[in-house]
Amino acid sequence: MAKKKVFVISHSHWDREWYMPFEKHHLRLVKLLDEVLDLIDTDPKFNSFQLDGQAIIIDDYLAIRPENEGRIKKAIAAGKLRVGPFYVLQDDFLISPEAHVKDFQIGRQTAEKYGPMMGIGYFPDTFGNMGQTPQMLHLADLDAVAFGRGVKPTGLNNQVSEGAFDSSFSEMTWSGPDKSAVLGILFANWYSNGNEIPVDRKEAKAYWTKKLADVEKYASTDNLLMMNGVDHQPVQKDVTKALEVAQELFPDYEFIHSNFDDYLAAVKADLPKNLSEVKGELTSQETDGWYTLTNTASSRIYLKQKNTQVQQELINEATQLAAIFLPADQYPQDQLTYAWKLLLQNDIHDSITGCSVDEVHREMMTRFEKVEAIAQSIRDDAEAAMAARIKTDDFAKDSYPFAIINASDVAKTGTVTAEVELDRALFSDGRPDAQFAKMQLGEQENRNFKIVDATGKQYEGRVTGFTTRFGADLPKDRFRVPYMALYAEVEVHVDALPAFSWQTLALAPVATPRMYADQDQTHLLTNNNVLENDWLKATISPVDGSLTIVDKPNQRTYTRQAVFEDVGDMGNEYIFKETADQRRIYSTDQAPEIHVVENSSQRAIVEVISTLQIPKAASAQLNYEQRAVIDITHRQATRSDETIALQLHTLITLEKGARQLDFKVSYDNQATNHRLRVLFPTQIKATTHQAESIFEVVDRPNLPSKEWENPTNPQRQQAFVNLHDDQGGVTVANYGLNEYEILPADGTIAVTMLRCIGELGDWGYFLTPEAQCQGAQTAHFALLFHGASEADRNETYHLARAWQTPILTKSLAHQTGDLAAAGQWLQIKSADQAFAVTGVERDAKAKLIVRGYNLSKASKSVQVAHNQAAAEVVNFLSEPTKVANDQDLRGAEIRSYRFDK
Secondary structure (H helix, E strand, O other), rough: OOOOOEEEEOOOOOOOOOOOOOOHHHHHHHHHHHHHHHHHHOOOOOEEEEOOOOOOOHHHHHOOOHHHHHHHHHHHOOOOEEEEOOOOEEEOOOOHHHHHHHHHHHHHHHHHHOOOOOOOOOOOOOOOEEEEHHHHEEEEEOOOEEEOOOEEEEOOOOOOOOOOOOEEEEEEEEEEOOOHHHHHHOOOOOOOOOOOOOOHHHHHHHHHHHHHHHHOOOOOOOOEEEOOEEEEEOOOOHHOOOOOOOOHHHOEEEEOOOOHHHHHHHHHHHHOOOOOOOEOOOOOOOHHHOOOOOHOOOHHHHHHHHHHHHHHHHHHHHHHHHHHOOHHHHOOOHHHHHHHHHHHHEEEEEOOOOOOOOOHHHHHHHHHHHHHHHHHHHHHHHHHHHOOOOOOOOOOOEEEEEEEOOOOOOOOEEEEEEEEEEEEEHHHHHHHHHHHHOOOOHHHHOOOOEEEEOOOOOEEEEEEEEEEEEEEOOOOOOEEEEEEEEEEEEEEEEEEEEOOEEEEEEEEEEEEEOOOOOOOOOOOEEEOOOEOOOEEEEOOOOOOOOOEEEEOOEEEEEEEEEEEEEEEEOOOOOOOEEEEOOOOOOOOHOEEEEEEEEEEEEEEEEEEEEEEEEEEOOOOOHEEEEEEEOOOOHHOOOEEEEEEEEEEEEEEEEEEEOOOEEEEEEEEEEEOEEEEEEEEOOOOOOOEEEEEEEOOOEEEEEOOOOOOOOOOOOOOOOOOOEEEEEEEEEEEEOOHHHHEEEOOOOOEEEEEEEEEEEOOOOOOOOOOOHHHEEEEEEEEEEEEOOOHHHHHHHHHHHHHHHOOOEEEEEEEOOOOOOEEEEOOEEEEEEEOOOOEEEEEEEEEEOOOEEEEOOOOOOOOOOOEOOEEEEOOOEEEOEEEEOOOOOEEEOOEEEEEEEOOO
């Protein structure tokens, strides 16, 4: 009878930053790899060390030990160091789809610079796993994955699994929503099940007796996986000696110091036919009655908001515009890779989740600012290249042309704010103060303009003011050129500005003052509290500040919308736990102040001021429970009796022709240990809802499983969440508000705006006072309604995604050019508006790539064009696939189109 094989893999799960700031972890990393390299050199029986699936470890080590680059390269080439497939161990749900692609691409590029990449997807400690992982792995040329959460192993006593996320074995088939499937390896006994193997024979006997029984309980083959390491664990230097002892004590087993590639080959050769299949995202509540760690989506929300801003600047502005408007040989590939490396450092699963010590998250904000500076610089270069090509000589010589640019994948309607340069005075022609005097603002009061396109068509809009300020050009071929410039601040209404397009307009002088040309038109606001356009009618209650909204096309009325709820939180950065008194305060507890900010036929803005008297802090009991490291499920703290005013200033905006009702809330938070949410009760009776996840609109149940003991059921989203029935429904868009909950009793969509907690949680006592998020805060979200058709629902999804991407503007000179005054750089046609574009870039060969996914679970036709039809369909590595470029999209398919030009 063949022996069972015990594959022991040495590793250290390396949280780059977590309960210590990065540099403290960094120094420990250097010591670890120093010891690993020495061990490789001195112990020929030491097979290899697995670098936790993340190639950034090499960059971090060589930043301090550059002299060891040769040793690193030699060890990787020999298979002694196993690296990749990712650049960092990312969070699955809180970063963008394009960030995941870059993690694959840069991880592979970094690993293969030194040698072969480890051939398995690796998610040891992500807080649940995204449903598109199987398809994404295939697109990265991988067919297996190891992970730690989201599936409940049932063992040999239950060969047939019962739950949707139960598996009889630690090995299983994992399939995604597009039917892609990979071999899944669950760390059923965690990724530390072979840690600290004893050399002492007596200790080893007891150790292996238990450990072998634990792993055999779940293994589907005679190939047993033992992970020799854990979080920040130093390498076990005597591991090969320990395995020699084990071999002597247990001769019926073969103990092998090994690696994932060899282990996978052995497992694949022996897999039984009765493997369980798990489907979709692995966030099963059956695996634990409390801890899915989804509340990390609401820890330090300021990080998520900044990440949303920086991602869209990098992806939709810098990368896309550079790919389209810069010459292919000038595409800033290296600069963009550098920016992505910085941003991916913030995307790590203990970083973007906001569940680390304060020093970590302070450094993250600096990284965000660095990425933002790079993105803005590349965007500005691309805009300048575009601006130099646009034909403007059809405009009158005394006009001031400017371009408006829609970089999103859906037509946009609303008010665009632009700054148009009217005049410039160079420092080389006079003293700065004299040049400033030339631009005196008082002289502009008698200047009036209309807004026109190249055909003379007049647009609704106005000049809202003028400003003078210093500026400087930074030419690439000579010294800087400082100046003073005069600008007109402009608002212009656009109606269905096409996706991926530009439109050139101009300020044309007129003799008489002109604001919006709406003197004889109906304004959008009546009675100071009723906003109405063709899509909806929203009435603000003067009694409690809630809204009653009529979805006009579908004749449905939604009451008590946009109510704010504040509750106590005695949890931590990982998990929300309401205080024992369940003391809740609502914005509807008192009458609001209502002020009209703007009212015209193009736009109406109303400010609603709600004052909530909330407890200032938690009771003193919480301090004791934290210091005593009492688990949150056993805490008894309440909210304090002392209250403080929390004044919410909500700007509600409705645009002519726009489907969304926009909300922007500003406030000064001076309370601690509480959570603030906005509630949208829909009264929709449904068993499931939809939300945007990674390359997927995922269907999730509204009720948790019977094993779920947590009284809350939080979920994570990208740009939107939707609840609908067969008549239609509601889509809530958000800007960096990644946590929501569906309250099934009345179909409420609850979106978390702020969560304030004072400790990290997990395994010790780590105070995090900055996680209380004191000071000025904002929250931005929008409400859309749709009818019964999938196409109508998908349009609200597109609008919600595009709502995060502002329309750009650029002043233009009078010139000839090879670009028309208006045009599109991409044309997308898909059945039921099902194809959502996630990124436009150039690959390593400077070929244009357009990537996106099918919003629908059904097959849909799609056409993508950029001056010509797409040349071919490629994977994440820009390698051709077997999919034809004119082939229908499979349900939930991710597709990357490559163009020759």
